Amino acid sequence: MSRRASTRPMRREVVASAVVGNARRLELPARCRRLKGTRAANETETETPRPRHRDVRRTRARSLRSRSKAGALPRSPSESATANSRAAVVRWPLRNQILLPMVGLMLAVIAGVSLLDAYLSARQARGRIERELAEVSRTLSEAKFPLTDAVLRQMTGLTGAEFVLVDDQQVRLAASTATIEPQLLPPERDPTATSEAGPATSPLAMPVRVGTRDFYHSQIEILEPRLARATTLHILYPQENYARAWRDEVYPPLLIGGIATVLVVGLSLAIASRVTRPLAGLHAQVDAIAHGDFRRIDVPRRDDEIGDLIRSVNRMAEQLAHYEVEVRSNERLRTLGQLGSGIAHQVRNAVTGCSMAVDLHARRCGQDEENLAVAKRQLQLMEKYLRRFLSQGQLEAGTHRPVVLQDVVDNVLLLTRPAARHVGIELGLHMSAEPVEVQGDSDALEQLLVNLVLNAVEAASTSKAAAPTAGSIDPGAASAVEPSVDVRLRREGSTAELEVANTGPPPAADLSERLFEPFVSDKPDGTGLGLSVAQEIAAAHGGRVDWYRQGNHTQFVVRLPLI
Template identity: 45%
Template sequence: MRWPLRYQILIPMVGIMVCAIVGVTLLHAWLATHQIKVQVRDQFRQIAHTLNDATFPLTVAVLNQTKGLSGADFVLLGAEDQVLSSTRPDFTPAPVQGTPPSWDELQISDVIEAGDAPFFHSVVKLQPRIPGAGVRYLHIYYPVRQYREAIANAVYPSLIAGSIALIVVAILATVIAARVTRPLQRLDRKVVQIARGDFQPMILPERDDEIRDLSTSINQMAELLGDYEDEVKRSERLKTLGQLRGAIAHQLRNAVTGCRIALDLYLRKSPEYQEDETLQVANRQLCMIEQYLQSFLENKGGHFSSFEPVCLNELVARVVSLVEPTARHVGIALKDETGSEPLVVEGDAESLEQLISNLALNAIEAAVAVQEAQGISGEVCVRLFPTGEESVTLEVSDTGPGPESSIVNKMFEPLVTAKRDGTGLGLFVAREIVQNHGGEIRWERREERTCFMVELPLVQTEKACVETIDR
């Protein structure tokens, strides 16, 4: 059976408080009742003592005056049980049996019916104060109703206070239980959301207590699970990519090789086109694609057994010459601001060429999108400059809108793209190449431009610039 935490807190707390309040109330009621009894007894002992020591006759007027002070009725009998005086002529006391107690032993205990109501009845023996006077017996009648009213007046305030205390305790216990269980219910709902794959952090409670600590731990757990899920998805993408790359790359390499052979045969048959720049660019592009696919099939994956000095100036110039026809075709201005100072890094020329090509083509596509949407001229700028004495920065900037917010935090992951016809591999491959060269890649928005920056370590300045092989 389910036993909610609210009831686990509420029932024991209320039970303990109820027992305590009821116990205190009953004790107070008993003490009040006992005190009333003692007060009534002492009052009548004092009256009996006063009347016993009186030197004046105990007439009806005296007994009535005593009744007004005490609320009791009195009947005075002589030695022969004759009525000497009485506050209730209709009362006929029974003959005295045995020896009545003296005034200091008087008790209010027996209840009899006298007239039309019940009374507490006691008899006290009065000692004669005048020589020759006979023994007298004073019958005292105290109304039971008046006695009960006195007890009720003493007990009811305690009972009312105890009842109010019970209600207050029940309300406070309910409120406290709700304040404790409500955050736990929110935690329970959040855990269910995490189990369903929602790893968004929950809002922390304002009170700095154990519940807040538990909420912080749950947020940390959700963050770790989210990262783990992203890593699993990334691994699955890479696994899928690995399964597909062999077949796709093989088919593409065959097609590219066929195109390059056909282009070579055409140039041999038509010598007049040997110096045509467009055909030369196409030939170089086909050679570069063939090299990429060959590396892909060999499972090179961006890892290299050895590096060699590579002059980035010449590499950037070569890539710019390859992508410049594409930029010109779509109306994008391509600027080369690499400078004349040779900047040499240790690396693989083919992979670095692929890196620069991916960034430049992505920049051209982004600039085209703004040009078509807003009708303004697009521009792509490639810069190469040293950053300190030990590193060089390659910056590719464009006038495009920048990455969409939905992929900003994961655009370097495989198969992540916002383009309708994109593959989601360009930036992933770029990051892999940069990391394998000991560098860093980042991006930022600066003056309405999107800038991708690649920082690579420089080689010793005394090494000569090594020209890359013309492929």
């Protein structure tokens, strides 16, 4: 019987161990009642006569048909949504919003500059040809030497124009080429006359066709020194020469404008893609977040607004993931509280009966056994926790008053030492001689320390079970650490430190950061509530619980403010 009594302190949470196994049994009667109520309602509805309901449905159907014919029937939400989607604006991607205006503006500027440059170049070419012909005409008209075929051929080499000198009878006196007959030349024109190409005095004023070739024709009156009469000099500038000069001046600006257009379009596409590509990834991540996937997206190297937006979305994803964990944990705690209230009442009745049986056994034995006192004390604490749970809905701390931690440690060691001895673990105690006093609830602080000590005993016993035997050939067997649990109480400035150290293995690495969260445990039969309750009690007293791994010892340190 003493062994049974000593194993009871190993259970740290009275309610949590029974909740999971009895949840479905508690929900089953409610489900049956709901099913029975639904079936009864269906049977009652089946037995009720329905002629009036059918009449009402027929009348309503006729009313709807009449309103539909009259066009007064309102649209359903789905129909309204379909109509709105049809009337919605066509999708205008951000890439096009950036690309098209920028490319359009640049193309307009390039086209305008190219056309203006081509126009000015064409005018410059025409002016240059006209100036050259005008200079040659003035030189020939003022010449004091006779105009012979050789002189006119030299002028053709300089200007590219053909020259024909005739008299008033249209007799050729000299020419730069023998292929142009005087009879094919146009008649004399009024110098003040104009044509589509400009005034008649312009060297490129009148387009004419002489034989099979096209020219721009002009003429000047010259007084030939060897003749005592006036002569006419016909100037014929080939149109193919003018066209060649025009192309040489106009095509380069247009070609440069075309190349610039291609480069601008290509660069604009590249820039727009570079800007909008992270947005596509961001859209995919936000869509994944909407479906519950809170993975991060890589932040681009460049520091810009898109990077800031991606970092904000990543922070949002982290917060949502954290909130989801909290919501699930709160839901589990809420479910535990709802189901635990009924189970706690049953457990309390069982504890009362057990306490009465221990009292009767103590009276019959008539011996002052330590194990019976410990069992009685444990049952009293269990009944106190259950009564508080039933009255407040959770294990909240009571009224705070001055508490001497040495007394709390003594009471806890008195309760937990039988359980430690049962598994072969000795509890070491090192307390400050000076009283360590805090403001708090002694029962809650005892519960906090009981959870830590029992966790330490269980961890140390695990390392003892895994230790090598006496006949082991393991070379490190001789240096194995003896399993132990040490409790230390000391003052550190204005803080009381209560340390529980054990030689057991440390918590799992993947649970180290979530060790004090509810339902987090690496033990097959653990509920994950012991450390969570301990942290909540410490927080209610203005302190906290931390854990460290130093050498072969795992240390849990409770820090509370001193009075």
